[in-house]
Amino acid sequence: MPAPRKFWKALKCPICGERAVFYVTMDAVKDAKQYPVPFEVIHEDHKFTIFLDSGLLISRIEEPKEVPPPAPKKKTKSKKTK
Numbered sequence: 001m002p003a004p005r006k007f008w009k010a011l012k013c014p015i016c017g018e019r020a021v022f023y024v025t026m027d028a029v030k031d032a033k034q035y036p037v038p039f040e041v042i043h044e045d046h047k048f049t050i051f052l053d054s055g056l057l058i059s060r061i062e063e064p065k066e067v068p069p070p071a072p073k074k075k076t077k078s079k080k081t082k
């Protein structure tokens with residue numbers, strides 16, 4: 001069985017705003033009964049959903065429901081202030 005052909009995609013991650021590079025194969029859409037097909041993209045430690053048409057083109061990108069605030073990476077001691 002030949003290896004599935006990879007179609008590389010790059011887009012701006014709707015969550016972190018960085019460039020997300022990933023690939024899809026025809027497997028993502030070959031069994032679809034309707035289009036576009038949701039496809040989950042994992043980018044670093046988060047993920048978002050895009051929708052692919054029958055030609056593996058990105059039909060649309062799902063807007064993240066919750067945009068996490070850009071948290072600066074620093075150690076914060078959680079103080080309970082009441």
Ligand SMILES: [Zn+2]
Nearest residue numbers: 013015016043
């Ligand atoms: Zn991202």
